Structure formats: structure tokens, C-alpha cells
Amino acid sequence: MPSVIEVTDLRKSYGGRAVVDGVSFAVEEGEVFGILGPNGAGKTTTVECVEGLRVPDGGRIRVAGLDPVADHDEVARILGAQLQQSELQPKLTVREALELYASFYPDAADWRPLAERLGLVPKLGTRFAKLSGGQQQRLFIALALVGNPRLVVLDELTTGLDPRARRDTWQLIEDVRASGVTVLLVTHFMEEAQRLCDRIAVIDKGRVAALDTPAGLIRRSAGATVISFTPSAPLDDHDLAALPAIASIERKDGRITLSGTDETVNAVITLLARHRVTAHQLRVLDATLDDAFLDLTDDRTKEAAA
Numbered sequence: 395m396p397s398v399i400e401v402t403d404l405r406k407s408y409g410g411r412a413v414v415d416g417v418s419f420a421v422e423e424g425e426v427f428g429i430l431g432p433n434g435a436g437k438t439t440t441v442e443c444v445e446g447l448r449v450p451d452g453g454r455i456r457v458a459g460l461d462p463v464a465d466h467d468e469v470a471r472i473l474g475a476q477l478q479q480s481e482l483q484p485k486l487t488v489r490e491a492l493e494l495y496a497s498f499y500p501d502a503a504d505w506r507p508l509a510e511r512l513g514l515v516p517k518l519g520t521r522f523a524k525l526s527g528g529q530q531q532r533l534f535i536a537l538a539l540v541g542n543p544r545l546v547v548l549d550e551l552t553t554g555l556d557p558r559a560r561r562d563t564w565q566l567i568e569d570v571r572a573s574g575v576t577v578l579l580v581t582h583f584m585e586e587a588q589r590l591c592d593r594i595a596v597i598d599k600g601r602v603a604a605l606d607t608p609a610g611l612i613r614r615s616a617g618a619t620v621i622s623f624t625p626s627a628p629l630d631d632h633d634l635a636a637l638p639a640i641a642s643i644e645r646k647d648g649r650i651t652l653s654g655t656d657e658t659v660n661a662v663i664t665l666l667a668r669h670r671v672t673a674h675q676l677r678v679l680d681a682t683l684d685d686a687f688l689d690l691t692d693d694r695t696k697e698a699a700a
């Protein structure tokens with residue numbers, strides 16, 4: 395089956411400066427595909443080309459087999475996009491905006507359950523300009539979904555939302571995915587990317603620096619798993635040094651701190667069992683997507699690895 399979104403060698407320059415410099419990726423039907431990258435990396439430019447809002451200088455984009463620029467109207471019927479602030483009339487009430495956007499689509503969703511899920515019911519009579527930043531954001535999410543799209547593009551999904559609204563929105567996106575909708579998600583929140591995305595393209599300086607599952611990105615980062623514990627009986631340094639993938643050993647006040655990988659953690663547990671030693675206050679800290687992101691987008695780390 396062809397991918398829902400195919401981006402091949404996308405290029406876009408402003409004033410002679412390439413801000414998207416040969417980006418390629420494919421999004422499969424039903425997946426949540428994340429785009430992660432530092433400020434100014436070219437993420438919004440990339441997704442706005444997918445939405446047909448910007449015209450690429452080079453490369454090829456297909457959305458369900460259609461060209462977002464040449465076939466703009468057909469693409470608009472199957473793609474829901476989170477609006478930018480300036481795109482909504484300040485005097486429109488929440489109810490009017492929902493009704494208006496629902497009327498654009500032949501197969502629109504009932505907007506009431508959406509408004510309920512997004513906590514917008516008490517604000518239905520409020521004009522857009524009078525909503526708080528977080529309420530405006532929730533309305534944009536509702537408007538992106540009200541057309542029952544086959545594909546939804548969310549840029550900065552939960553920026554400006556409080557922690558509860560953010561978690562409710564994540565649950566909503568999980569439900570949207572469960573109903574078979576494909577999601578293209580630009581985000582700065584690692585927890586959001588790790589929780590929601592099936593795969594992530596890390597974009598840096600207009601190029602794809604890595605494309606993998608969240609777990610795959612973490613595995614390939616230099617960030618180590620750290621294990622610390624206080625053993626009930628002494629452990630031999632030779633035994634610790636022989637652990638697989640061990641990167642460092644530290645001893646302080648009877649406490650041992652090791653860094654390595656998942657494999658090291660398993661081997662430590664086996665070693666402790668073999669010597670019948672109990673580990674008090676055992677702590678394992680995993681490398682996170684944060685570590686992977688910093689590794690992949692930090693020039694100093696990349697130079698050191700080269």
C-alpha cells in the first residue's frame with residue numbers, strides 16, 4: 395500500500411538560504427509520525443508544504459497520491475490542519491467557528507462531543523478574541539478534527555496548554571489514532587513525542603538527522619543507562635568491570651553507580667543474585683528521548699563522534 399504522505403527531497407529557500415534542504419520521509423496510514431527539531435530547523439516549513447500552504451522550490455510531495463499544490467481542494471477535503479492564530483476571525487464565537495468549519499466538509503463529525511472532550515462547552519458563546527491562549531489552542535485542535543479528516547497535521551499540538559489539558563489532548567489524539575486517522579505531529583515536548591509517536595523524524599538545519607521509533611532513537615543516542623545501589627556485601631571491582639557494555643564505575647560512601655546499557659542492568663541483577671548480595675535503594679535511570687534529541691542536534695556531540 396502506498397504511504398499516505400510521501401515527501402521526497404523537499405527543498406525550500408528564503409532569500410537564497412536553504413531552510414529545507416533535501417528532506418525525505420514517508421508516513422504510513424494510521425501512524426502518528428512526529429517531527430522533532432530545534433527552533434528554526436525547518437519543521438513548520440516542511441509541514442506547511444505538505445498542507446499545500448507553501449510551494450516547494452524542489453522535490454516531490456504526495457498526500458494520498460495527490461499533489462498538495464495542484465490538487466489543493468481535494469487535499470483540503472481529507473486533511474485537517476491546526477490553524478495559525480491569524481486565520482480565525484476575532485469576533486467569531488466558539489460555536490460559530492465549530493459550525494462553520496463543520497459545514498466545509500461533506501462528512502463532518504458532530505462537533506459537540508469534540509467540544510466536550512476539549513473542555514470548550516462553557517465557552518461556546520465566547521468570541522475567539524476573548525479566549526485564553528490555551529482555549530484558543532483547544533479550539534484549533536477541535537477545528538482540525540471536525541471535518542473527520544483521514545489525515546491530521548498538528549503543529550505545536552499542546553504548546554500553551556496546562557498539564558491537565560495536555561494529558562486530555564494526548565488521550566484525544568490516541569483515540570483519533572485508534573479510529574484509523576493518520577497524524578503528522580510537530581512537537582517540542584519529548585514526553586509528548588515519546589508517548590504519541592510511532593516514528594519520529596529529527597530535523598536539524600533543514601535535513602533529516604535521524605528517522606526511527608522513539609525507542610530506536612534512544613538506543614542510538616550516546617545517553618547511558620545509570621544504575622546505582624548500595625550492596626549488602628562487598629562486590630569485587632573485577633566483576634563489575636567485566637559487566638557487558640559497562641561505561642563507568644563509581645564508588646562513594648558504600649554506594650556503587652554504574653553506567654551502561656539495558657544489558658548492563660540485567661547483568662548486574664544476575665551478578666547480585668550469583669553472589670547472594672541484596673541491592674539496597676536500587677535506582678535505574680534510563681536514557682531518554684531528551685538525551686537522543688540533544689545528541690542528534692548538537693554539533694559538538696556530532697563532531698566528537700565523527
Ligand SMILES: Nc1ncnc2c1ncn2[C@@H]1O[C@H](COP(=O)(O)OP(=O)(O)OP(=O)(O)O)[C@@H](O)[C@H]1O
Binds near residue numbers: 409431434435437438
Ligand atoms: N516566510 C518566510 N520568509 C523568510 N524566512 C522564513 C519564512 N518562513 C520561515 N523562515 C525561516 O526559515 C527557517 C525555518 O523556519 P521554520 O518555521 O520552518 O522552523 P521550525 O523548525 O518550525 O522552527 P520553530 O521550532 O521555531 O517553530 C527559520 O530560520 C525562519 O526564520
